[in-house]
Amino acid sequence: MSAAPEELRAEGLSLGYPGRMVIRDLDLTLPPGRVTAILGPNGCGKSTLLRACARLIAPLAGRVTLGGADLRRIDSRALARRLGILPQQPLAPEGITVADLVARGRAPWRGLLAGWSARDAEAVDRALAAVAMAGLRDRPVAELSGGQRQRVWIALALAQETDMVLLDEPTTWLDLPHQIEVLRLLQRLNRERGTTVISVLHDLNLAARHSDHLVLLGPEGLVAEGPPAAVLTEPALQRAFGLAARVLPDPVSATPMVVPL
Amino acid sequence: MRWGALILALAALAALGLTMGEVRLGLPDLWQGLWGGDGPGALTVRILRAPRMLVALGAGACLGLAGTVFQTLMRNPLASPDLMGFTAGAALAVLAALAAGLTLPPPLLSAAGGLAAAVAVAALAHRRGEGLAPLRLVLVGLGLGFTCAAASAFLLQRLPGPEATEAQRWITGSLAARGWGHVAQVWLPGLALAALLAVQVRALTLLELGDDLASGLGLRAGRARLRLAATGVGLMAAAVAVAGPVAFVALMAGPLGSALTGARGAGARLAAAALAGALITLAADLAARNALPGVTLPLGLLTGLLGAPYLLWRLSREMERGEL
Numbered sequence: 305m306s307a308a309p310e311e312l313r314a315e316g317l318s319l320g321y322p323g324r325m326v327i328r329d330l331d332l333t334l335p336p337g338r339v340t341a342i343l344g345p346n347g348c349g350k351s352t353l354l355r356a357c358a359r360l361i362a363p364l365a366g367r368v369t370l371g372g373a374d375l376r377r378i379d380s381r382a383l384a385r386r387l388g389i390l391p392q393q394p395l396a397p398e399g400i401t402v403a404d405l406v407a408r409g410r411a412p413w414r415g416l417l418a419g420w421s422a423r424d425a426e427a428v429d430r431a432l433a434a435v436a437m438a439g440l441r442d443r444p445v446a447e448l449s450g451g452q453r454q455r456v457w458i459a460l461a462l463a464q465e466t467d468m469v470l471l472d473e474p475t476t477w478l479d480l481p482h483q484i485e486v487l488r489l490l491q492r493l494n495r496e497r498g499t500t501v502i503s504v505l506h507d508l509n510l511a512a513r514h515s516d517h518l519v520l521l522g523p524e525g526l527v528a529e530g531p532p533a534a535v536l537t538e539p540a541l542q543r544a545f546g547l548a549a550r551v552l553p554d555p556v557s558a559t560p561m562v563v564p565l
Numbered sequence: 566m567r568w569g570a571l572i573l574a575l576a577a578l579a580a581l582g583l584t585m586g587e588v589r590l591g592l593p594d595l596w597q598g599l600w601g602g603d604g605p606g607a608l609t610v611r612i613l614r615a616p617r618m619l620v621a622l623g624a625g626a627c628l629g630l631a632g633t634v635f636q637t638l639m640r641n642p643l644a645s646p647d648l649m650g651f652t653a654g655a656a657l658a659v660l661a662a663l664a665a666g667l668t669l670p671p672p673l674l675s676a677a678g679g680l681a682a683a684v685a686v687a688a689l690a691h692r693r694g695e696g697l698a699p700l701r702l703v704l705v706g707l708g709l710g711f712t713c714a715a716a717s718a719f720l721l722q723r724l725p726g727p728e729a730t731e732a733q734r735w736i737t738g739s740l741a742a743r744g745w746g747h748v749a750q751v752w753l754p755g756l757a758l759a760a761l762l763a764v765q766v767r768a769l770t771l772l773e774l775g776d777d778l779a780s781g782l783g784l785r786a787g788r789a790r791l792r793l794a795a796t797g798v799g800l801m802a803a804a805v806a807v808a809g810p811v812a813f814v815a816l817m818a819g820p821l822g823s824a825l826t827g828a829r830g831a832g833a834r835l836a837a838a839a840l841a842g843a844l845i846t847l848a849a850d851l852a853a854r855n856a857l858p859g860v861t862l863p864l865g866l867l868t869g870l871l872g873a874p875y876l877l878w879r880l881s882r883e884m885e886r887g888e889l
Contacts (some may be wrong), residue, residue, distance in 0.1 A: 411784070
């Protein structure tokens with residue numbers, strides 16, 4: 305949060321399993337200090353790309369770099385202090401409370417034998433306050449609603465205090481108001497702390513409203529990247545989704561709004 | 566508070582175990598027997614009952630720890646080393662060496678057998694793309710466990726009479742004829758492995774969040790998993806080397822310990838499981854020695870009687886939750 309934000313780049317990146325390539329020879333720069341959404345049809349490799357960016361899967365070819373260094377060359381804990389990932393379906397241990405779960409985000413900052421420090425406690429408090437869950441800190445996670453639970457997971461990623469947060473479909477199981485709430489929270493995080501936010505999203509219109517930068521993938525690989533207005537165009541949607549659509553300016557935010565034909 | 570009750574129950578059972586038996590001792594005899602003197606009390610306590618009790622405590626605690634490690638790693642209350650066939654594999658290795666006339670230390674044999682069983686079960690249950698599904702592990706493990714038990718029974722038939730009686734231990738699990746040497750045999754590796762496990766509690770805590778998030782938090786999840794599994798196999802093997810493949814202690818200790826103490830974090834649950842494992846084993850051994858006058862039943866028979874209903878209850882609960 306102090307030094308200049310570092311950029312995450314894919315260079316000649318191929319991902320998948322031997323015999324089933326999902327992403328082929330992709331070159332992509334994810335701009336630092338911005339909110340980026342990765343979009344595309346099911347099975348195009350959105351999540352795979354995000355997971356490779358967090359070093360959860362190894363590339364078949366090419367590499368991912370952070371600040372110019374190959375991810376594979378960065379020590380695990382050092383990486384975990386710079387880049388946080390919220391996977392699609394993280395697991396909450398049975399009976400765990402909100403604060404205990406968020407506290408686990410401090411793992412990369414704690415020494416093997418070091419106890420719980422004041423700095424750890426502050427980070428957890430800040431994270432809970434940022435997602436407006438401070439009042440529910442002692443509640444079991446299992447008793448929360450879907451939207452609240454997602455906020456707790458985001459708080460865990462915030463407690464990790466990384467400059468960059470990657471989120472795999474953070475809005476998927478939520479109803480519309482909660483989706484908007486999560487996306488606004490991520491945007492606020494970016495504006496207030498300068499955190500780079502990169503998420504895989506499904507809803508094109510919401511992504512356009514709440515992101516600075518879009519990456520649109522199709523079955524054949526990268527279709528377009530750039531500011532929402534440059535990416536969500538009628539030909540691009542046709543290529544990525546095979547979808548015939550009209551793109552109009554959103555009457556509220558003036559961002560592109562996709563209306564299928 | 567509830568931890569105190571658990572420890573108190575353990576102490577009470579230990580005292581009861583020292584006084585009860587074919588020769589019934591009063592508390593004064595027991596006290597005298599523990600601290601000196603050379604009356605009949607001293608002989609009974611120091612030669613017969615104290616080592617047996619300490620072996621029961623050590624083996625039970627090791628099984629409790631091992632069970633909780635695997636149940637936590639696999640996120641499934643059925644994934645314990647006894648149901649997954651590891652204990653049967655460990656016992657088969659000890660018995661095979663015995664039948665072949667090899668004199669190697671039982672803990673090493675048991676560890677080698679347990680490790681071989683674990684690797685075999687993991688390899689058979691593994692599916693590409695899906696990894697290790699807990700239920701498949703348990704089913705494959707049950708199959709391997711039965712195979713190992715059958716092989717053990719076959720080897721037993723070929724042993725000469727007196728050795729065969731003694732070797733019965735490797736079929737059902739028993740604490741008969743345990744001396745101070747066996748106490749050291751379970752406590753030394755047990756304590757060393759428990760210390761090793763203590764260092765890995767934080768890794769286990771992260772793995773509870775799923776491998777992806779654990780990796781994102783800086784843990785090398787695959788390696789951490791392997792190290793924890795190896796520690797679990799070692800703990801299980803230390804217990805089997807002195808007590809045989811005692812059934813269901815590893816399965817029951819974790820849930821019982823957590824229920825009794827209300828422990829939630831991984832470290833607390835492990836500690837509770839160690840205590841509960843010791844408690845179950847001690848209680849079962851007490852019953853094994855005193856249930857029928859003049860007859861000492863094998864320990865494994867009693868834990869089997871306790872564990873089978875628990876297993877049925879657990880299965881029905883898993884079915885209700887839609888896990889089976």
